[in-house]
Structure formats: C-alpha cells, structure tokens
Amino acid sequence: MTTLAVSPLARPRLPRWAPAVVAVGAIAVAGLLALLLGWGPVATLIVAGVLYVVVLPAWSRLLEGSRAAADRLMTNLVWGSFVVVCVPLLWLIIMVVRKGAPEITGHFLSTSMRNVVGPMPGGILHALEGTVVVTLAATLIAVPLGLMTAIYLIEYGRGSRLARVITFLVDVMTGIPSIVAGLFALALLVLFFGPAFRAGIGGAIALALLMTPTVVRSAEEMLRLVPNDLREASYALGVAKWRTIVRVVMPTALGGIVTGVVLAISRVIGETAPLLVTAGYNDSMNGNLFSGRMTTLPVFIYNQYKTPGAVPLGAHATDPPGYARAWGAALVLIVIVMILNLIARIIGKIFAPKTGR
Amino acid sequence: MSLTTRPPGRPLALGDRIFAGAARTAGLLILVVLAGVFVFLLIQGAPGLSVDPSTYGQGVTSFWAYVGPLLFGTIFISILALIVAVPFALGVALFISHYAPRRLATPVAYVIDLLAAVPSVVYGLWGGIALSQALKPVIAWLGAKLDWIPLFQGPASPNGQTALTAALVLGVMILPIITAISREVFAQTPRLNEEAAIGLGATRWEVIRLAVLPHAKSGVVAGIMLGLGRALGETMAVTMVYSSSPKYMIDIIGDTSPQTIAANIANNYAEATPDKQHVLIAAGLVLFAFTFAVNFLARWAISRGERKLTR
Numbered sequence: 131m132t133t134l135a136v137s138p139l140a141r142p143r144l145p146r147w148a149p150a151v152v153a154v155g156a157i158a159v160a161g162l163l164a165l166l167l168g169w170g171p172v173a174t175l176i177v178a179g180v181l182y183v184v185v186l187p188a189w190s191r192l193l194e195g196s197r198a199a200a201d202r203l204m205t206n207l208v209w210g211s212f213v214v215v216c217v218p219l220l221w222l223i224i225m226v227v228r229k230g231a232p233e234i235t236g237h238f239l240s241t242s243m244r245n246v247v248g249p250m251p252g253g254i255l256h257a258l259e260g261t262v263v264v265t266l267a268a269t270l271i272a273v274p275l276g277l278m279t280a281i282y283l284i285e286y287g288r289g290s291r292l293a294r295v296i297t298f299l300v301d302v303m304t305g306i307p308s309i310v311a312g313l314f315a316l317a318l319l320v321l322f323f324g325p326a327f328r329a330g331i332g333g334a335i336a337l338a339l340l341m342t343p344t345v346v347r348s349a350e351e352m353l354r355l356v357p358n359d360l361r362e363a364s365y366a367l368g369v370a371k372w373r374t375i376v377r378v379v380m381p382t383a384l385g386g387i388v389t390g391v392v393l394a395i396s397r398v399i400g401e402t403a404p405l406l407v408t409a410g411y412n413d414s415m416n417g418n419l420f421s422g423r424m425t426t427l428p429v430f431i432y433n434q435y436k437t438p439g440a441v442p443l444g445a446h447a448t449d450p451p452g453y454a455r456a457w458g459a460a461l462v463l464i465v466i467v468m469i470l471n472l473i474a475r476i477i478g479k480i481f482a483p484k485t486g487r
Numbered sequence: 488m489s490l491t492t493r494p495p496g497r498p499l500a501l502g503d504r505i506f507a508g509a510a511r512t513a514g515l516l517i518l519v520v521l522a523g524v525f526v527f528l529l530i531q532g533a534p535g536l537s538v539d540p541s542t543y544g545q546g547v548t549s550f551w552a553y554v555g556p557l558l559f560g561t562i563f564i565s566i567l568a569l570i571v572a573v574p575f576a577l578g579v580a581l582f583i584s585h586y587a588p589r590r591l592a593t594p595v596a597y598v599i600d601l602l603a604a605v606p607s608v609v610y611g612l613w614g615g616i617a618l619s620q621a622l623k624p625v626i627a628w629l630g631a632k633l634d635w636i637p638l639f640q641g642p643a644s645p646n647g648q649t650a651l652t653a654a655l656v657l658g659v660m661i662l663p664i665i666t667a668i669s670r671e672v673f674a675q676t677p678r679l680n681e682e683a684a685i686g687l688g689a690t691r692w693e694v695i696r697l698a699v700l701p702h703a704k705s706g707v708v709a710g711i712m713l714g715l716g717r718a719l720g721e722t723m724a725v726t727m728v729y730s731s732s733p734k735y736m737i738d739i740i741g742d743t744s745p746q747t748i749a750a751n752i753a754n755n756y757a758e759a760t761p762d763k764q765h766v767l768i769a770a771g772l773v774l775f776a777f778t779f780a781v782n783f784l785a786r787w788a789i790s791r792g793e794r795k796l797t798r
Contacts, residue, residue: 278514298786400609407756
C-alpha cells in the first residue's frame, strides 16, 4: 500500500477541507475588494462565487492534474448554475408576497374597478369572476374533446395511421403560441359577429385550444397505464366495449385524468395574451360569456401595470396605485395556480394506482 | 368473431357504435381545429397583405416590409433568451440527473416545475418593475464600458427597461422546458455505458462527456428547439418589459429595441381599425407558421432520437 502512494499512478488529492478553505478565502477576498472599491452586497457575492468556481480547479490543477481539475470545474459550474437559477424564483416569489400581501383586503377581493379613479381603493372581483367564467367554459370545451380523443387513441385507433397523425399534431399543438390561439378565436368570432366583437367566449375558445393538448397527453398516458387484464376480464363477462371503457377503464384511470385536467387548468388560468385580444378589458362586473368585454386576472394585472395612474401627491408611496393593485392581483393569481397544483398533486396521490390489495 | 355472445345484442352494439364514433369524431375534430387555426387566420389575415399602405405605419410600403423587422426582432430576442437559458438549463438538468444528492434531486425538479407554473404576466410584472430596477447599474456600466460591442452601443436606457432585461426574463421562462427535457434524456443514458466509463477510471465529468452527452445530443437539441418555440411566441414578458419599435437594430440596452411579432400584436390590438386588425392577424399567421416549423423540427428530432434508441 505504501508503494502505491508514491507510484506515479496515484496522484495526490486535494485535502478534504480544500473547498471550505477556498470558499472562506473567496469570500474574504471579495469582501476586502468590496470594502476598498465600495461594491454592493450583490456584486460582492457574485465576485466571491466566481472566485470560488475558478480558484478551486486552479489549485486542483497544480496538485491533481488537468483531468481532476476539469472535473472540479464542471462540478462547480453545475452547482453554480443551480444556485443561480434559484435566484430569480426566490426573488420573484418574495417580491410578489411582499408587495402583494398588504393589498389583499376584504375590499380588494369584494369590489370591482367600476368608477374607481386614481388612488381610490379598487378591487379585483370582476377579474376573479371573469377568470372563473372563462376558465370554466374553456374546461367544458377542452375536457370532453381531449378525453374522447385520448380514448380514441388508446382504445380504438391504436397503431392506426390516423392515431399516429393525431398524436403528432397534438404534440405540435402544444407549441402554439398563446397569442396565436387568441387570434384564431378572434378570427373565428369576427367572421360571424363583425370586427368589433369582443366577449368572454372568444377567450374560452382560445384557452380551450391551449388546454386540449395537455388534456389529451395526460389522459392518454393514464389510459395506457390501465392493465389490459382488466379490459379482457370485462370482455370475458360479455360487457360491450364502450361499457368496458366507461365502467372499467375510466374509473381506474380517473385519478390521473383529473390530475391532468387540473394541471391543464392551472396552466391556462394565467394566460394573458389570448384574453387581451379576445375578451378585452372592462372595469365592471360581467358574468355573461357571450356579450360585452370581460376582464380576467392576468389581463387585469397587465392593464394596471400599463396604466398605473399617478403617484398621489404628498403620499409616501413611491409606486403608482396601479402597480400596487397589479402586485395584489399577481399574488392572488399565484396563490390560485399553486392551490390548483397542490390539488392536482393530492388527487394524484389519493387515486394513485394501488399496488397489491 | 360472429360466435361471440353479446348479451342482448342490439342496443349494446348501437351504444358501441355511437361511442366509437364519438371518440373518432373527437380525434378528427382535433385535426380539423388545427387546420381551422390555419384556415381562419388565412381568411382573416389575407386581406391584411394588401391594405392601404398607410395602415402598416409611416414609410412602410408593403406587408413584408412591415413584418420583416418584426420577425427579425422575434428571432433576435428569442436567440438572446436561448443564450441566457441554455447553459443554466443544461447545468440544472445535469445537477438533477447526475450531481445532486438523491434527496435533493426530487425537490429541485419540483421547484423547476414551479418556475414553469408561474404565469407569464407575473414574470412580466417582475421583469418590468423589479428586475429592470436592479439592472440599472449593470446597463449603465455596459453602456459606458462596453459600448464598442454593437449589442451594447447604447445610449444606455436610464430606466432599465431594455431588451436585455426582456431577454433575461424570457430566459428564466424557457429554462424549465429545456431543463425538463434534457434531464429526462440525461437520465435515460444506458447505465452500462456510464459504468463502463467509470470502470476505465473516468472522472464524473468524463463520464458525462463520454457517455451521457453523446447519448443525449438529439434530445437536448429538441429541448432547446422547444424552448425556442416558447420564446418566439411569448408575448407578455416582451410587451411589459421594454418599449419597442419595429426596426432592424441590435442594440439591446437602449430606450427602444427591436419589436417582436407577439408584442406588436398585443400593443396595437386595442386601437386597431378593421384593416389593421387584418394586418395583425396576418402577422400572427407568420408567427404561427414560424413556430410551427420550429416545433415540427423539434418533435422530429425527438422521434428520430427515440427510433435510434430502439434500434
């Protein structure tokens, strides 16, 4: 063993405490530079990070050779990229909560923006109503369509040319830009109702177009997971195919399908561009899908951001009133999306295929 | 087959036929809808190709002269976003599949999915208010010190709401897509290839370079293309973050920067005349055709990669 230690095959390794030493050193050097040159804390942290990522491999190169140095450099870069990616997410969530939370009051949640001028307190009730109505309508269109398509793909058309074409096009449909979906809905409605037509139904059609591929994909995966034994057992009892699907296959896959639908809803509920184009903006309550402009939460945020109004004279606030409302609405929207994701996860857990019984 | 006994035959057979028909109709309907997207955009967009030139804007004589700078802007901003996103996306994907301790990998994957769940309008809000504030000194520095690079020729915008900011926001938005797909193909590397590399004494990075990356190449390319498809069609992050104008230019820290098709539609929709509406729909059709091509290529790359695996 002792001979191995001095043989040219075994290169010396960096001691275990090397990373810690380099980290402390990097922070110290960066801190010193920051004091001398007057950098802010963010710049200091960035410099410290870069120093660490570079210095450790350099040391390793001197002691361990180039291969180990490359390995350490890549390890540092991979960890570094993970840390960097966490920054915008944390920043965004902290920002939304800090700026949005003070806005959330009973008044904010229970009034509309009707007759609200300047810094008067307004609310998002009309936007909430619009979001719920439009999203529900989209779900009512997309779920039957998506579900039946998935059933066709798995139960009837398996392996056929049509099924392959549909699968491929559904994949492509996933990539339709949301604003194009909005333009499609608009082009469709404008053709029938004239160029000035704006209503919630257009938004619902656009969202349904965006939702359908997600529903098809998830339902397809779930139906594929249903064991064939169950279907064959049902056929053996003389049950017709459609009853087998409705009574045996669907209940088995139900949990997964519902999870997929809820995730699809959470995906489209935050869509802005298609609704901006089709449903427009409105300060008042409007629950009618087929007439009049209808505001949804994302469009409300966009609108408040674009026309924030002036900062009231003599007020402490540095943000115009629209920004504050936009942050409040953004917090509500994020909470809704997170709750939907959570629900999807819980349903997925509850209905997860049981192993053994 | 005719011997199969089906208890009280007829009504069930009818139900079967109806149900099968409904399922098939739904499938066909999807084809029709996708075709319909093209057809309706074409019907409503075609008049936009030949409206009175003044509709396009000052000094623009034809539709193609109108949409050209927009298409350029769309591709330009999207590629900037890719440059921002791809290194980090691949880094995080490798982190999840090969570097992170197993206990950390699952929550990290979940957090990245969370990044994808945040609505684009919230990203726009964050980019337009928070990120642009924070980038002010960076942009001022770029404009002062690096103005010999055409990208940063400036003059630097004082409010931080620039194309650079938008590219960063877009990069954050498309990162989860690229990460999700890359991480899957990284994880699918045949165990034996990796173990063979380890057996030859490869370091972890060498294992990745020799066994994982060659195997995952087509999947990663497909993931990047899908990310590009998303970036091309993204509206809010661009509309909300910087003020843009439909011009060919590559300065990304100035007060105005090249406009994208999606942002152009969103900005002009509210006060569009019927003629302008046709023009905007035609522009949307161009965007659709372009993203369709990109996504098509991406899916093709994925399916080709899968076929190569099964062989």
